[in-house]
Amino acid sequence: MNKKTFLSALLAIGLFATHALAQAPAVELPGFAAYADPAEENVEISYNKGVVNWTGNGNTVNFYFHAATAGSLKVVLLAKADADSKVSVSVNGIEKIVSIPNSNEYTNIPVLQTNIKKPGFYCVVLKGVEKKGNVYADVKAVALSGTATKEIQFNPKPWRRAASVHLNYPVPEGKNVEWFYGEIKVPEGEDKLGTYFMSCGFHRGYFGMQVNSPVERRIIFSVWDAGGEPEERSKVKYEDQVVMLAKGDSVDASGFGGEGTGGHSHWVYNWKAGETYRFLMHSVPAGNTTTYTAYFYVPEHREWKLIASFRAPKDGKYMGHLYSFLENFSFENGHLGRKGYFGNHWIKTNSGEWIELTKAKFSNDATAKAKDRLDFGGGAENGWFYLWNSGFKPANAQYGDLFERPATGTPPVIELPKF
Known part of the structure; x- marks a missing residue:
């Protein structure tokens, strides 16, 4: 091979490699993640089938993605559909x-081509326009x-x-945490259904407030059993079970499973x-x-209310691993x-010393670690720590x-009810 031919071959290889790198593989946004x-009314997002039973056009069906590259x-x-229909994309x-x-099989239906000018979050939005059958469409995926x-x-x-x-x-080393105090404030509009704002978590449990439905909100306190059973409390040995010692008026208490097992308590309270x-x-x-x-x-009552008291076996320690979560x-x-x-967190040691907690380390769960979701964060502002998630x-x-938040220097004044 002469020098000219060799250079031409190298150039061809380089152009082929550049073209191959530029042509990213096609991907499918699954229907079950819409x-x-x-x-989610007049449409169902099914674990097995994706978007099904889409009978109404009062809503949109949305597929989110993050583009890292312009192009x-x-x-x-x-x-597919049970009769001819039209959908806006x-x-x-x-x-x-x-x-x-109208088909019994899923069909590849070309829709449009566009140019993404900058990286960021985008959404493919589907809306029913016209249908002759029962549904606008069953959607298995959106292919990009x-x-x-x-x-x-x-x-x-x-x-x-x-x-x-x-x-x-x-927590400063060598300090025994007998008391753990904290506060929560949720901005208006951020109290979405299906959200738990947890103030005082520790190595055996968690304590916070939750939005359960459009008409019900709760204060929730739970403590985990020993033994590590992941699902069914009936499988937990008695000596490993948390025991309820007391609960407040109108507080519901029971065992729980499905996320580990333990003792659960909640008080229905319309927090705002x-x-x-x-x-x-x-x-x-x-x-x-x-x-x-x-x-x-x-x-409203200007007093502290007992939620519940649980005795945890195989423990024998003061509170450790203090945290809040969203x-x-x-x-x-x-x-x-x-x-x-989340703010104004303090601890009181077994020797009576109050210590203000002005630093917090951020962490996240397996969903974030797997990069299934990229929309989350936290920080400090206006004297508070904050956490947020979702919204793409x-x-x-x-x-x-x-x-880190600024210290207030003023420990809370606690006057508990006497029994």
Whole structure:
């Protein structure tokens, strides 16, 4: 091979490699990871079948992704219908109406091509336009191809909850945490259904407030059993079970399973966004057990209310691993943003010393670690720590980030009811 031929061969190889790298593989956004807005009504997002039973056009069906690379993007629906129908598809400011054929099999239906100009979160939005049968479409997936799919991110799993995020509070070495105090304030509009704002967590349990339904909110306190049983409390040996010692008036208490097992208590209370709520934990070790007691300050009554007291076996320690967290536990609205403020956390040691907790280390759960979701974060502002998740906006914190808030220097005044 002469020199000219050799150089030509190298150039051809280089051009081929560049072309191959530019052509990112096609991806499929699965139907089971979609969300319906404003609510999952007249449509079902099925774990096995994707988008099915789509009978109404009062909502949209949305597929979210994050484009890491600018470039071309081609959109194809994998869909079918029980009779001819039409569906609107929009992304990146472009909208097309496509026909869904009557078929028993899923069909590849080309929709549109657009140019993604900058990296960021995008959404493919489907809306029913016309139908002759019962449904607008069953959608198995939205297929994307083109150079913009290079390093694309989307949720490939039917786990449609947002990533859980945590604030971990360092405690000075050698200090025994007998009391743990904290406050929560949820901004108006951030109190979405299916959200748990947890103020005072520790190595055996957690204590906070939750949005359970449009008409019910709860104060929740739980303590885990020993033994490590992941699901069924009936399998937990008696000597490993948490025992309830007391509970407050109108508080419901029982065992729980499904996320580990243990003792659960809750009080139905209509807490309000924009208000500040106070939480207090107490721990008393005795032998190889520890009694954990939770109190909630009821502002309307201007007094502390006992939620519950549990004795935890195979423990015998004061509280450790202190933390707060924000959790979205509902699948249907895992795309809606949530934010909570956590602050004024203090501990009181077994020797009576109050210590203010002004630093917090950020962490997140397996959903974030697997990069199934990228929309989460936290920080410190206006004298509070804060956590947020969902909303499909860029993360502003990474695992291990350390936040700090200004000290108030004034420990809480606690006057517990006497029995």
